[in-house]
Amino acid sequence: MARIPHAHRIDGRYVWRRRVHFRKIISNVVAFRLRTADPAIARCRAARLAVRFDEVKGQIERMLETGRPLSGGEIDALFRLELERELSQIVHDAYENASWSRDMAENAVPLAEAYRIARRPDRPRRLSEAQRAELAGRLHSADVQAVEEYLAEFCYQITDEEVRSRLDVIGVTNPEWQLPQRGRIFCVLARQPG
Known part of the structure; x- marks a missing residue:
């Protein structure tokens, strides 16, 4: 199976992770559950998140170049907000447009x-x-x-005929158990564990 960039499988589900690094302001990892175990879906969602990550990174770089001071917490919050919004939109689109969802x-x-x-x-x-x-x-x-x-x-x-046929199949020949009421009880008891 081909590797999915920035996606890792944890307990059978995919998680998208990427490091946010700006100069000496911030160096954190943002991670999002991709809400799927299917590698094809995870690949598409990871690709869309990667594109959105690059767009947000470009916006923040422009903000920093224009002299707007941003703290590490603000940068982290911007990334998380935008990526969560993108992932929510991806999941929403997947279910909203399905013919059965309505x-x-x-x-x-x-x-x-x-x-x-x-x-x-x-x-x-x-x-x-x-x-x-x-x-x-x-x-x-x-x-x-x-x-x-x-x-x-x-x-x-179960009908009386079905009870009799099931009792015959399992070899119950006791005339007392051939009564349908008792046979139903016998069939239920035979299915119970222990």
Whole structure:
């Protein structure tokens, strides 16, 4: 894998680091997490940060040439501010322009509602009329349909035939365990660790 200039991999994620050095005023390292583990994305983000670093360095050099006194803390703050702004813009652009980004929050609402209902102790497999009316007041009709589909998926119950076939596969022949209610318990216990 080719080396990415000024980027280092730390704990599987990329970090961009570069030394800010001006005469004898400042000599610090600025570092920013690139917010990715993908080398291709890290390369692009590192390149954009390097360009912005050079632009800010040129601006500060012009300020110093014109006689404007800058302390090391001010120079460091300028670099950090501008580079953080650039990185935030890069990350924002990556997600704002994605075709799915606008729909993510809308898709999460029915899923969250289904989880909320499925967490109840009685684990309903279907929405009651009262729940359906309450959801219809807050969500679109398509979202209510999605909540019902998610709920059916979360609260899936094994049919009696499936219980019998699973017990046959694992070799349970005890007539007492052939009862579907006890077989469900047996299947659940068999899946639990320890």
